[in-house]
Amino acid sequence: MREGSLDAPVRHPINWNDPDFYDMDKILAEMDRVFDICHGCRRCFNLCDSFPVLFDLIDESESGELDGVDKADYKKVADACTLCDMCFMVSCPYVPPHEFDLDFPHLMLRYRAAERKAGHNDVATDQLTRTDRNGRLASMAPGLANWASDLDNGLTRGLLESVARVDRQAALPKYYGKTFERRAKANPAARDAKAPAAGRKVVLYATCFANYNNPNIGEATLAVLARNGVEVEVAYPQCCGMPQFEQGKLDEVAEAARNIAKALLPYVDRGYDVVALVPSCALMMKFEWPLLLPDDAEVKRLAQATFDVTEYVVDIAQKEGLAEGLRPLEGGVAVHIACHARAQNMGNKAREMLKLIPDTPVKQLPRCSGHGGSWGVLKGNFETALKIGKPVARDVYKAEHKYVSSECPLAGMHILQGMERIAADQPEGERKPVPSQSYHPIELLAMAYGLGPAGGASR
Incomplete structure (x- = not known):
C-alpha cells in the first residue's frame, strides 16, 4: 500500500515532440518542485547516487533547504541517475495518480534530453554506447578487442580511460567473432514435438549484449525452449536503444522502436511470442517505447506480445509444466x-x-x-x-x-x-x-x- 495513493502507479507519455519538453526554465521549475518533495521525504536515500547527491547539496547549503542550492548543481543530480526506475516502481509514495505526480527518472531523462538539444553532447559516452557499431567492429577481430579491454593491459586501458573516460579498473564485456544470430542460423536447436509446450512459437530478440558479448545466453535459451517443445526463431534488427535512452537521445530511440516493431510484427502476425534475452531491452519494448510513441499502434502491439525470457519460462511452467530432466545444481x-x-x-x-x-x-x-x-x-x-x-x-x-x-x-x-x-x-x-x-x-x-x-x- 502506498502512503498517498491506493491505486497502482501509472506513467504519463513522454512528450518529447512538444517544444516545452526542452524548455530549461520550465524543467528547472519542475526540478524545484520535485526536489523539494524529495527533500521532505528522503525515502530513496539508499537507492542510486542521485538522492545522496541531492540531499548533500541541500544539507550543505547555507539555508539547509533547497532554496540554498545553486541550480547549476542540479546537473550533478541528473548525471547521477541511472534510470533504474526503482524510486518510481518501489519507493516513491507520490507517483501518479497521487496529486504530487512525481516521476523522478523521467524528469532526469527530460533534463538530459534538453541538454542534448542545446548542444551539450558527451562525445566519449556517445561513442561508447554505439553498441551495434562497436559490436560489429569488435566481432571482426575479437582477440584484438578483448586484448585491448583486458584489465591487465595497462597500456590500452590507460588510453581508454584518457580518451573514452572508461575507468581502467572497470571490467568490460568480451566480444565474440560469431554472433548469436549467426550461431542460431548455423545450428538451430531441434525441438521436442512431444514436450509440454509444443505448439508455442517464439522469436528471440537477440539484444546487442547476447548477440555480440555473450551468445551463450541466447544459445541456452534456444536449447531450453526447444527442450520444452517451443518452435524458435532468432532475430536481431538492431539495439533497442536503451544506451541512447539513458543519454536523452529520444529521437534515435523512437526510430529504433519503429524499425524493430516493423521487423518483429510479421512474426507476431504468424502467432509467435516475442522474447527478449536481457531485462533492459524487455523494459524498453514493453514500457518505454509505448510511452515515447503512444499513438503508434505497431509499437503498442509489439509491447503486448513481448516477454522477458525468465517471465516466459515461468509462464510455460505454470501453464504446461516444464519438460522433465532438470537436475540439481550442487552448491546453490x-x-x-x-x-x-x-x-x-x-x-x-x-x-x-x-x-x-x-x-x-x-x-x-x-x-x-x-x-x-x-x-x-x-x-x-x-x-x-x-x-x-x-x-x-x-x-x-x-x-x-x-x-x-x-x-x-x-x-x-x-x-x-x-x-x-x-x-x-x-x-x-x-x-x-x-x-x-x-x-x-x-x-x-x-x-x-x-x-x-x-x-x-x-x-
Whole structure:
C-alpha cells in the first residue's frame, strides 16, 4: 500500500515532440518542485547516487533547504541517475495518480534530453554506447578487442580511460567473432514435438549484449525452449536503444522502436511470442517505447506480445509444466534481481524460474548492483557504483553459493568485482575464493537440463 495513493502507479507519455519538453526554465521549475518533495521525504536515500547527491547539496547549503542550492548543481543530480526506475516502481509514495505526480527518472531523462538539444553532447559516452557499431567492429577481430579491454593491459586501458573516460579498473564485456544470430542460423536447436509446450512459437530478440558479448545466453535459451517443445526463431534488427535512452537521445530511440516493431510484427502476425534475452531491452519494448510513441499502434502491439525470457519460462511452467530432466545444481545459486526486471512489474521471475530446479538452494539478492549500464564503467562513477553495490557483493561473498547469477549480465560482472574488493580486504588466510564468472539465470537452467556447460560458447 502506498502512503498517498491506493491505486497502482501509472506513467504519463513522454512528450518529447512538444517544444516545452526542452524548455530549461520550465524543467528547472519542475526540478524545484520535485526536489523539494524529495527533500521532505528522503525515502530513496539508499537507492542510486542521485538522492545522496541531492540531499548533500541541500544539507550543505547555507539555508539547509533547497532554496540554498545553486541550480547549476542540479546537473550533478541528473548525471547521477541511472534510470533504474526503482524510486518510481518501489519507493516513491507520490507517483501518479497521487496529486504530487512525481516521476523522478523521467524528469532526469527530460533534463538530459534538453541538454542534448542545446548542444551539450558527451562525445566519449556517445561513442561508447554505439553498441551495434562497436559490436560489429569488435566481432571482426575479437582477440584484438578483448586484448585491448583486458584489465591487465595497462597500456590500452590507460588510453581508454584518457580518451573514452572508461575507468581502467572497470571490467568490460568480451566480444565474440560469431554472433548469436549467426550461431542460431548455423545450428538451430531441434525441438521436442512431444514436450509440454509444443505448439508455442517464439522469436528471440537477440539484444546487442547476447548477440555480440555473450551468445551463450541466447544459445541456452534456444536449447531450453526447444527442450520444452517451443518452435524458435532468432532475430536481431538492431539495439533497442536503451544506451541512447539513458543519454536523452529520444529521437534515435523512437526510430529504433519503429524499425524493430516493423521487423518483429510479421512474426507476431504468424502467432509467435516475442522474447527478449536481457531485462533492459524487455523494459524498453514493453514500457518505454509505448510511452515515447503512444499513438503508434505497431509499437503498442509489439509491447503486448513481448516477454522477458525468465517471465516466459515461468509462464510455460505454470501453464504446461516444464519438460522433465532438470537436475540439481550442487552448491546453490545466489541470484541478483536486476532493477530493470523489477521495473517490469512482473514479480521476481528469475528466482521463480531457478526454484524450479530440484534440490538447489536459491538466495535472492534484491538490491541494486550499482552498475547502471554505461554509467558504472566511467571514470568518476566506477567507485561510486562499487559502493552502491557493496551490500549485494557482501551478501554473495558471505553466502558462499557456487553460482552467482543476474538477469543483467553487466550487473553480474560488477558484483564479482565487488566481491573481489571485499576478498582483498580480508586477512590473507581468511579470504574466500570469488567465482570466475557470473551467469544469466537461463544459462543455469540449461545447465540443470544438461544442455551444455554455461559460458561455453567459443569466441
